[in-house]
Amino acid sequence: MGKKQKAVPRGCVRSRSELAAFLGVGVRSIENYVADGMPERKDAAGRYYHVADCWKWRIENDKVHGVPGRKPTRRSKYAEEIDELNVRMKRIEAEETERNHKLKMGELVEADMAEAHRAECVQVVKRDFTLMVPYIAPKLEGQSRDEIEARLMDAVMRICNAYAAMVPPWRRRGKNPQLRKIP
Numbered sequence: 001m002g003k004k005q006k007a008v009p010r011g012c013v014r015s016r017s018e019l020a021a022f023l024g025v026g027v028r029s030i031e032n033y034v035a036d037g038m039p040e041r042k043d044a045a046g047r048y049y050h051v052a053d054c055w056k057w058r059i060e061n062d063k064v065h066g067v068p069g070r071k072p073t074r075r076s077k078y079a080e081e082i083d084e085l086n087v088r089m090k091r092i093e094a095e096e097t098e099r100n101h102k103l104k105m106g107e108l109v110e111a112d113m114a115e116a117h118r119a120e121c122v123q124v125v126k127r128d129f130t131l132m133v134p135y136i137a138p139k140l141e142g143q144s145r146d147e148i149e150a151r152l153m154d155a156v157m158r159i160c161n162a163y164a165a166m167v168p169p170w171r172r173r174g175k176n177p178q179l180r181k182i183p
Contacts, residue, residue, distance in 0.1 A: 008048045011085075012041070019049045022078050023058060036061060051082065109168075117168045124166065128159045 013019050016030040023030070034040060038057045040047050102108045132155050140148045 009050075011052055012048045012050045014046070014048045016049075019051065019054060022051050022082065023055065024079065033058065033061065052086075055082075114168070117166075121163060121166050125159060125163050128162065132156075132159065 008014050013022065016034075017027050020027045020030045030038075033054075038049075038061070039053045040049050042048075099108065136151060136155050140151060143151070
């Protein structure tokens with residue numbers, strides 16, 4: 001049986017022929033690049049090449065040798081996949097940067113904090129509706145249907161307005177020094 005090769009890290013290749021296919025050059029060119037200082041990494045199983053680092057080195061190396069930013073003469077079968085991965089990586093980095101900015105600005109809140117606030121609001125509204133009946137029932141005795149409806153609507157509107165005025169904990173000023181004060 002053949003010798004088992006260890007898996008290489010993501011974005012890396014084990015052999016010079018695979019790297020040559022990615023870069024669109026011959027194996028001899030890769031050997032020359034390595035002799036000129038193209039980065040290669042080593043582990044217990046042998047050497048391997050990080051494709052993005054080698055690609056970057058090659059473009060910089062070509063700039064040094066008077067051919068600024070020359071791309072491979074023929075595209076490898078992996079070139080489109082590499083382009084897609086680079087676009088996806090840039091998109092992920094942009095989304096992460098945007099998320100971190102929103103967290104700093106106080107536009108995003110952790111889910112457990114929002115859920116705790118929602119539960120607190122539900123409990124307050126439930127309590128208010130439960131307490132409304134014994135408070136308002138004696139006042140409604142002997143009233144006409146229209147007056148009962150008007151008073152009940154008034155009581156419900158007060159509860160709804162109180163619910164709407166509840167300030168979430170991430171917007172309360174001075175309660176939590178770690179949170180940014182919102183104007």
